[in-house]
Amino acid sequence: MKKYLVLAAAAVMVAALALVGCSSGGSASSASASGDASASASSEASASASSEASASAAAGDMTLVTEGKLTIATSPDYPPFENLENGEYVGLDIEIAKAVAAELGLEPEFKTLQFDAIIPAIAAGGQADMGISGFSVDPERAKEIDFSSSYYIDDQAIAVMKGGEITADNADEALNAEGVKIAVQSGTTGEAYVQENFPNATAQPYGNSTDAFAAMQSGQAVAVCTNKAVVDKMLADAYQDAEVVKSIATGEEYAIVVSKDNPALTEAINAALAKLQGDGTIDQLIGQFM
Amino acid sequence: MNFAQSRTLRAIDLFLTALLIVMVAASSFSQAAYALDTVKCTARPNGDTGSEVLGGVETRITWEGQADPEESIKGITIVMPESTEYEVDDARLTILSGDDLMTRENPECEFKAEGQAVVCRFAEPAKPGGYFRIEVYGVEFPVAGGDMRLSGTYELADGSSRSLDDIPAISVTVTSPTQQLAKYLEEQPWVQAWNSNKFLRLFFNPPILVSSLPVVLHGFFMAIAIVLIAFPLAIPIGLMFSFMRMSKIRILRGIGSLYVNVVRGTPVFLQIYIAFFGLPLAGIQIPPFILGIIVLALNSSAYQCEIFRAGIQSISKGQFEAARSLGMTGSQTMAFVIIPQTVRRVLPTMTSEFILLYKDTSLLAAVGVMEIVMYAKTIVASTGSITPYIVAAIFYLVLTIPLANLVGRLEERLAGNGNAQIKKEKKKAVKEAKRALNPGVVEEKLEEAPSAADADNSAVSPEKLSSM
Incomplete structure (x- = not known):
């Protein structure tokens, strides 16, 4: 038996x-x-x-998970790039993905995945055709997947709760001190920035940016370091009692991730992005969300 | 005349001194005017945790410098330390401007590798007084580590060349043996062949497997520490609630039931979230590690409460009555007669509960407690490989498989207790009889029977055994 x-x-x-x-x-x-x-x-x-x-x-034709549909993996916890509003996907990434799908003559279908699960899912194939979730172009990630050309360039920002000891004037020294905890989103460029530039502080990783901000508000961390557009959005909406103490023009290029086995799709997406860039659609969308 | 002469001499003297001062001042000023000051020079941490920069593993160097307002630069050269490898394909030049240096510009330029020197030539001279950033990817410092000193020169629009001073050294840590092994593996042909299969590469990528082992090991110790403190802590609380639930006083019974039902009726995940983000807002500040232990201990106590209650109630009423008739008080009966028997009965279920609690430590990853899954997740997010999760699974299995084995044995022994002698003999007889008829099948079935046993039905009746 x-x-x-x-x-x-x-x-x-x-x-x-x-x-x-x-x-x-x-x-x-x-x-x-x-x-x-x-x-x-x-x-x-x-x-x-x-x-x-x-x-x-x-x-020159690409393979798709479902014929006639462009299946898009995203982690909707990253406003203003992607989040859920009344169950609808909204944000810059979402609109760009829709525009790309329209250019390709496909119907967009969104699929929620955890941020850190998107690249493995795209690399493994079978779950989604492309991922768009505020991915910065990074040579390490490029070993697993292909990046499209970039559609947005973002910076980093560090926010703290108002009225604390850390201000814009002393941010560089005060943040780089023993025992200082800076909330970051795990596996992001913000985490790497904190580790590189504030070696004495601890980068405390959370699953998504919402949790990182909640951790700062509840005092688990003194600051949050993440992409500037996200910080700006969070501060404008939910965290009006927080302030930005440092912005860093890191110039990270956001791009769409596509499987390495699907170069035709990458090409098609690049062509679509170039067209959307050319006719001003992307600039208009950036103006709308940022 | 004489007087006048000495006066003019003194005047000349004064004039010369003044001139000298002005010249010295001017020369020092002009030195400042021709300086591209290094603001920072750092390497991206590449050790999977913390701020360590390891030798022999790829990193990215970021150099930033501020040019003087009158200085127009048309080229920057950064010289890497000896035996440091690098690539110039992805290298990038950025010029930042504005009050807070938030305006970015990527001017056209050409990167060339000349020996150890990364030469960046601008297509046209930059505007005077720029703030420059150069990023070089694929940098690999020597494995031995140490303080890495970079040097450099820069070229002005007029063609003159000056040196870049005061570049801070980058402290590089000696590469760990596992990182070296990972690097060695990466170059092996069999590993490359192995990795050409997508499934194997994603799930069992040998270099990532090797390099993430020591990192995830930190989380393993953390998880064990959490569960080893939380579990014993939950025992008295669970026992207390089980007494409350069996109490004759209605209010105590109500509180006990409410606690158990609320805790068991909501996911641990939610309890963790509420505790981590809710308590601090209520003004209660507890470090994450301790808070994690408290939440898991409270959660586990509700389950343990039910285990104890079932255990105690499974002891036949006759035992109570016998003890009381011997003149023991209620608490004496509990302490010396009932509880010792209960302990034996609940041991298997308690071990299962320990396994469950150990696995639940993974949920603390969501709130920044650095345990197994958190470490694995961090590597997964930055590499895009699933392999670290496999490593994490191994670390859970290392503990859960031996424990599950133990549960099996405990249950077997337990089944042999109670009506010990009779049962053992029956079992033996059944075993032998079945073996004679159909070898191989018997052991499985006999193992299955007690494994289904909960505290309540752990006492398997002889009839049941023989009926199999």
Whole structure:
């Protein structure tokens, strides 16, 4: 009995591997192809995936999770880039994604994922075609996925609660002190900025920017360091008792992330972004949200 | 005449002194006028945690400098320390301006690598008095670490070249053996072949697996510390609530039930959020580590309360009556007769509860407690690989599998207690009989039977056993 179970488990594992291998292709045809030949699945699947990728690159058409739809992964906790209002996705990233989808002649479909799950999901394939969630272009991330051309350039800002010991005049020294906790969003450029420039302070990571601000308000951290547009938005809406003590023009380029197996989609997105940049749509959207 | 002569001499003297002073002042002034002052020079931390810059691992150098108002610069060269590798493909020049240096400009320029020197030539001379930033990616300091001294020169519009002084040293930490191993692995052909499969690369990327192990290990210790303090702390609280729930006094019973039902009826995740963001607003400031322990202990106490209650109530009424008839008081009966028997009965369920609590420490990641998942999450977010989560899973399994094994054994022993002798003999007989008929199947079934046992039904009746 036990032996059969082991065998069955092994079979399931092999099948799973084959499916994962296939999902790089992403289209329905490759998935069904793997179903009938599970024995030589992994080798066949990778072969079919690579041939499909080269074929699609040559033909100039992209693979999509769902035909006719552009599935977009986003983490809607990052206003003014993306958040949920009455259950609707809103924000600059959302509007840009919609505009890109319209340029590609596809119907946009949004999918909520945790920020740190988006790049792995795009790299693994099968869940979404592209990710847009305030991703800064970063060579480390570029090892896993492809970045489109950038659509927005952002800076960093550090906010504290008003009336504290840290002010704009002493921010550089006061923040870089032993025991100072600065709330950041885990895995973001803001976290890296704090670690690089305030080595004596502790970067306290939270899952999203809303939590980082809540932590500052409740006194778990003295300051928040994140992207400037987010800080500005948070201060304007929910945290009027906080103030910006330091802004840093880091000039981070925001871009859309696409799977490395889907270069045709990256190209198409770049073309769409170039067109939207050219006709002023992007500037107009930035003016609307920032 | 003589007098007049000496006067003119003194005047010349004075004049010369004055001239000298002016010249010295002017020369020092002009020195200041031709200085591109380094404002900062840092490297991005690359050690997965904290502010450490490791040797042998890629980082990014950011140099910033302020030019004098009269200085028009057309090129900057930054010389990397010996045996430091770097790339110029992604290098970037930014000129910042405005009161708070918030206006960015990326002028056209050309980056070239000349030996250890990163040469940046501007397409046209910059406006005088700019604030410059140069970012160089793919920098790899020597593995040995130490204070890395960068030097540099800059070129003015008139073609003259000056040196960049006072670049602060970057302190580089010796690369840890695991980081070195990760780097070694990255270059191995078999690893590259392995990583060419997307599934293997995402989930079992060898270099990331190796480099995240020591980082996630920190979180492992944190999680163990939390659970080792929270769990014992929950025992007296749980016991107290279980007595309350069994109390004859109605109010105590009500409070006990309310507590248990509210705590068990809401997700731990919400309880953590409310405690972490709510309590400080109410003016109660507790460090995250301690607050995490308190929340988990309170949560676990509600579950333990039910375990104890079930355990105590599973002891037959006859035991109470016998003890009381021997002249024991109510509390004596509890302390010397009931509780000792209960302990044995609840041990397996308590161990399961310990496992659950240990896994629940992962939820503290959401509020910035640096435990296993938090460390893994941080690496996942910056690398985009799932591998650190696999490492995290390993760290949970390291503890949960042996414990689950222990639960199994405890339950087996427990099943052998109570009507100990009879049951053992029955079991043995059944085992032998079944083995004779159908080898291999018996052990499984016998193992399954007690594992389903809760505190309440842990006493498996002999009839039940033999009926299998």
